[in-house]
Amino acid sequence: MSALLEVTGLTKRYSSHGRVVQALDNVSFSIAEGETLAVVGPSGSGKSTLSRVITRLVSADAGSVRFAGTDWLALPAAALRRERPRMQMVFQDPLEAVNPRATVFSAIADPLRIHRLVPRREFRRAVIHLLDKVQLPASLLDRAVHEISGGQRQRVALARALACQPRLIVLDEAVSALDVSLRARIIDLLIDLQRAEKLSYLFVSHDLAVVKATAHRTAVMEAGRIVEIGPTPALINAPQSEMARALIAAVPRLNLSRTL
Numbered sequence: 001m002s003a004l005l006e007v008t009g010l011t012k013r014y015s016s017h018g019r020v021v022q023a024l025d026n027v028s029f030s031i032a033e034g035e036t037l038a039v040v041g042p043s044g045s046g047k048s049t050l051s052r053v054i055t056r057l058v059s060a061d062a063g064s065v066r067f068a069g070t071d072w073l074a075l076p077a078a079a080l081r082r083e084r085p086r087m088q089m090v091f092q093d094p095l096e097a098v099n100p101r102a103t104v105f106s107a108i109a110d111p112l113r114i115h116r117l118v119p120r121r122e123f124r125r126a127v128i129h130l131l132d133k134v135q136l137p138a139s140l141l142d143r144a145v146h147e148i149s150g151g152q153r154q155r156v157a158l159a160r161a162l163a164c165q166p167r168l169i170v171l172d173e174a175v176s177a178l179d180v181s182l183r184a185r186i187i188d189l190l191i192d193l194q195r196a197e198k199l200s201y202l203f204v205s206h207d208l209a210v211v212k213a214t215a216h217r218t219a220v221m222e223a224g225r226i227v228e229i230g231p232t233p234a235l236i237n238a239p240q241s242e243m244a245r246a247l248i249a250a251v252p253r254l255n256l257s258r259t260l
């Protein structure tokens, strides 16, 4: 499998109130086409910074990202605008990216319009098709985003990302706010979409239980560094790092459920 995303030596420091925080410290990994890499770690370990640097929401101090054949972090503005649809991000709170007063229709049609992905007269049909992909009924089209449930909103956020026909979706705690049964259904949807659309995911979570079902490989972060990376089952069954052991211990049924 060829690498879709290749991250090398990513480094990011924040300075605030005279204090320097090393949010990312020489982080390297790759993600293959159609692969899910989970990034897990405690709060403050640098997961969101990693998501934001890779999606170019914040700049890196050092390091490089190769994505879909481009020197991603070096792309100038015009080229970035052109390539941006290929890498999408879904946040924990979908309202962070979508105006709550917007209708479901406009939330999903926005990227079609901005990136000129389909002719205007086909917006409605395209949006209904995208709703169908995330298993939402067309009857939601004219509802305001703030009126629908949290689970539905997260599906709308996903449909909005899929509108761009991305190769990679970065999900930063995207299912963390949902209750357990909703979460399981979104995870099933993500797995189905991955197969149907040949997507890769960078799946960020503080909770190993969430990534267990989705991630082919898992990276464990601690204080801005990747302290362990490997196939998810091996990492859960035979963790090598203290941090992986601590994250596993935080989910008592994690190992047990494998044999049920």
Ligand SMILES: Nc1ncnc2c1ncn2[C@@H]1O[C@H](COP(=O)(O)OP(=O)(O)O)[C@@H](O)[C@H]1O
Residues within 6 Å of the ligand: 014, 015, 016, 021, 022, 023, 041, 042, 043, 044, 045, 046, 047, 048, 049, 050
């Ligand atoms: N904009 C910022 N300014 C200053 N420090 C920040 C900023 N964003 C994150 N940090 C710090 O960087 C470290 C990593 O944060 P973050 O990437 O949000 O971790 P995580 O998502 O794993 O909880 C933390 O110490 C956090 O306080």
Ligand SMILES: [Mg+2]
Residues within 6 Å of the ligand: 047, 048, 049, 173
């Ligand atoms: Mg975070």
